[in-house]
Amino acid sequence: MAVEAKLAKEIIAKRVAMELKNGQLVNLGIGLPTLVANYIPKDVYVVLQSENGMVGMGSTPEQGKEDKNITNAGGQYVTINSNGAYFDSAFSFSLIRGGHVDITVLGALEVDQYGNLSNWIIPGKLVPGMGGAMDLVTGAKKVIVAMQHTAKGDNKIKKNCLLPLTAKGEVDMIVTELGVMLVTEKGLVLTEIHKDTTVEEVIQLTDAELIIDENLKVMNI
Amino acid sequence: MNKVVDYSVIKPLLKDGLTIMIGGFLGCGTPEGLINLILEMGLKELTIIGNDTSFVDKGIGRLIANGNVKKAIVSHIGxxxxxxxxxxxxxxxxxxxxQGTLIERIRAGGSGLGGVITPTGVGTIVEEGKEKILLQGKEYLIELPLRADIALVFASKTDTFGNAYYKGTTKNFNPIIALAADIVVVETEEIVEVGEIHPEVVMTPGVLVDYIVKGDF
Known part of the structure; x- marks a missing residue:
């Protein structure tokens, strides 16, 4: 199943959005995870956190209505909903580490079958820094990695992460355009696959050992 | 007591080699007038503590691009x-x-705490060279406090005593760095008389503030 990046991201965002439950506080990372907001079901009300200092983050402002005092964690202009609130960084990370954030959705450079995540550094090549990612992955109740299954032909879902970790054993779920995997005590379980792929293809594009769920389903997106 | 001064009063407080905390998150809530002052003075060998190194043309990023900085203690440079x-x-x-550790280290530095005990970074290279502690069966890192010679704070509105108020997401590191430096300078968008910011909504009490400059935004 070869799909363009844009379609792959749409599949991933739609599937992640189905994980969100009414009343949850959710942090969506920069990039692909941000797209999840576009697919939240109409009957599900969630509150979005932006770690630079707000809950109740709203949509992108109309052109000409940007407020320089209201930005998201990527530095872009956003709006706040009428039930939202602003706070400083210390409070923001109390929400994060304190387990008040129900779900965090992040991208990954690598993720492995033990729930380890690498997404902040490629030594000697790319050193953006961890920003808030380490705290989010450590503190949020549920950690979802949302990423394309492979990158430039390399399998990103490993037996063991080779890059420096963002956090150890904190990932709960991996959603790619090919399927959904859960990190369990038994190992990494493939629970859903996209209708246009096969279990064989997913196994071939995954370095981690995959346990195929006996109730394997087709992604309902 | 009126703490409002001109940039020329701030100038002698800024010197080569100082450790300076600067507010802002990717430039949102950074005192750009004080950044301009450092650029004009051509200060060298500064240690900057802040959330990130922003963009080349914004906030702390301008100091990096101009070569004023020897060391940056930040969460993100990407x-x-x-x-x-x-x-x-x-x-x-x-x-x-x-990021969450960094802001707590600053808060600890300003709050008389000996450090921060956090689970963030356990099992990663962040723990290298740091003491680990086992509490109630869980591992934590001990992260040390941070302080600075001077804090450069952005505020949206400040009264002449220094009581400050921050709009929207400009709060970020600003109220916390105001606790953690020997000298605190607030650059504000608007200066009002004492009493005009109700004590209920003051976010940084004026007692923490040494100097106020009216920013040119």
Whole structure:
């Protein structure tokens, strides 16, 4: 199943959005995870956190209505909903580490079958820094990695992460355009696959050992 | 007591080699007038503590691009290509601290605490060289406090005593760094008389503030 990046991201965002439950506080990372907001079901009300200092983050402002005092964690202009609130960084990370954030959705450079995540550094090549990612992955109740299954032909879902970790054993779920995997005590379980792929293809594009769920389903997106 | 001064009063407080905390998150809530002052003075060998190194043309990023900074203690440098370049060339030392840890280290520095005990970074390279502690069956890192010689704070509105108020997401590091430096300078968008900011909504009490400058935004 070869799909363009844009379609792959749409599949991933739609599937992640189905994980969100009414009343949850959710942090969506920069990039692909941000797209999840576009697919939240109409009957599900969630509150979005932006770690630079707000809950109740709203949509992108109309052109000409940007407020320089209201930005998201990527530095872009956003709006706040009428039930939202602003706070400083210390409070923001109390929400994060304190387990008040129900779900965090992040991208990954690598993720492995033990729930380890690498997404902040490629030594000697790319050193953006961890920003808030380490705290989010450590503190949020549920950690979802949302990423394309492979990158430039390399399998990103490993037996063991080779890059420096963002956090150890904190990932709960991996959603790619090919399927959904859960990190369990038994190992990494493939629970859903996209209708246009096969279990064989997913196994071939995954370095981690995959346990195929006996109730394997087709992604309902 | 009126703490409002001109930039010329701030100038002698800023020197080569100082450790300076600067508010802002990717430039939102950074006192750009005080950044301009450092650029004009051509200060060298500064240690900057802040959330990130912003963009090359914004906030802390301008100091990096202009070569004023010897060391940056931040959580993120990815939006400023100059930071990565100078780090690889060896002209800029970068200490990366997880964002939640960084702000707590500053808060600890300003609050008389000996450190921060956090689970963030356990099992990663962040723990290298740091003491670990086992409490109630869970591992934590001990992260040390941070303080600075001077804090450069942005505020949206400040009264002449220094009581400050921050709009929207400009709060970020600003109220916390105001606790953690020997000298606190607030650059504000608007100066009002004492009493005009109700005590109920003051976010940084004026007792923490030494100097106020009216920013040119």
């Amino acid at each position: 939006t400023n290509p100059e930071s990565g370049k100078q780090m690889h060339e060896g002209t800029l030392e970068v200490e990366l601290s997880p």
